[in-house]
Amino acid sequence: MNKPRIAVHKFSSCDGCQLTFLNLGEALLQLNEQVEILHFLEAGMSDAETEVDIAFVEGSLSTPNELERIQQVRANSRYLVSIGACATSGGLQALRNLEGQHDNWRDAIYARPEFIQTLKEVQPIAAAVQVDLELWGCPVSSAQILAAIRALLFDVAPIDDRDRVCLECKRQQAVCVLVTGAAPCMGPVTRTGCGALCPRFGRACYGCYGPSETPQTDTLAQRFAGFGLLPDAIARRFLLINSQAPAFLHTGKVFYHSGTGDQDD
Template identity: 65%
Template sequence: MSVIKTPNKPRIAVHKFSSCDGCQLALLNLGEPLLTLAELVEIIHFAEAGPVEPDAEIDIAFVEGSITTPDEKERIQRVRANSRYLITIGACATAGGLQALRNNANASDWMAAVYPSPEFIDTLSTSTAIAEHVRVDFELWGCPINSQQIVAVVRALLFGVTPVKENDSLCMECKRQGNVCVLVTQQQACMGPVTQTGCGALCPSFGRDCYGCYGPKENANADSLSQRFQGFGLMPKEIARRFLLINNHAPAFAEAGQKAIEAEHD
């Protein structure tokens, strides 16, 4: 990535696709740092915060949400064409989100079961990550993201430094904080060993297991963790649920979940 050189402040947009808005809220919840950010950049489009100019040309586009409707499939192409850098924020945008559970089911059957008039719903049969449709320059994981990550990415781009991708497992962060391991001491099915860092080891810090909302770490050994869960007495279906949750469409978790489902039928 190159430094952003512009006589004016860099222009930023925050776009929403299929999502719960939680990652945008995480950005709004920044508080004082958001005011500092607003001094460094010009926020052109951020419907949740006020400015609306979705088709403007901008320097950095933050994209929340997955591609779940025909309209979104077209709109993401326009966002890409108008943006110098495109950065996905959150599990929905980076891995399809919870709604990607539909990828392993029949979406039409579900709609017919839930809605009285499903014929009025215009949707795709899948929910997919932004990177499956356009080039993505950087990904921020989490459900929701840690808002400090956005500030760090913007700072890096403003100073011409490539944003740092965190590759550690959550366990590394958890250990650095001196937490008592809930997997070892309480046999809780903690996803920390296969989950990437970034949240500050939030859940184990409060004595509960991680459920993998930051997505798979690099070279995650999901087979080994599945065996450990089996040793705790978890049934294949329960193991599948651990992996097929918020980041169910991320390849490492999808594969581990699928293996557990197959074991259930053996």
């Protein structure tokens, strides 16, 4: 029997989520015995137009060419899985969406801006095509990737774990840095997947896995204000890696405008 076919595509990103594949080590070798990886530039395989069972997509849509390319990827894939913060919410590059001054920034940065082809706003993959599964994180975890592959190959809906990081902290018996240290921890509104890595080492979660299910972002922001954080500092907690995730964007913009005196949404 033919092996299931897999592709890993890169769009605007840092390659970190692709490296999660490579960092699987022995597990990647075992996976390669079960599937056929046809396109994965980071690993040296190039066949971008091939038809596959599962296409993993890293990165955001930042250029007109990427808008065209993602349509081809979708058409050639049975399942399309977006991986990482850039693909699921626009990532760090989507921070330029906040100011709405795309042309000014481009012209200030590049000596020949007429040669730079970019979209007015950065978009997640799901803004342009149907996505069958979103794996959040910056970067995603190897456990997420392996679990998704196993489920999809058996036509089983993968588990979309939206538990809060706080629940993972309790499972790991980690001391709450929000309660004990008055640290501006995003754990109460951030989905797990990282294993509560930062809080377990005494650091506040900074929301790299995106919003959890029904996140009470406004309430958490008020708690941060009670710690003495200024509006700009509160806004930065939400308007960071996953700034375009609706829940984070709403609360972040409220405090961002409060800090600048601009009340327009």
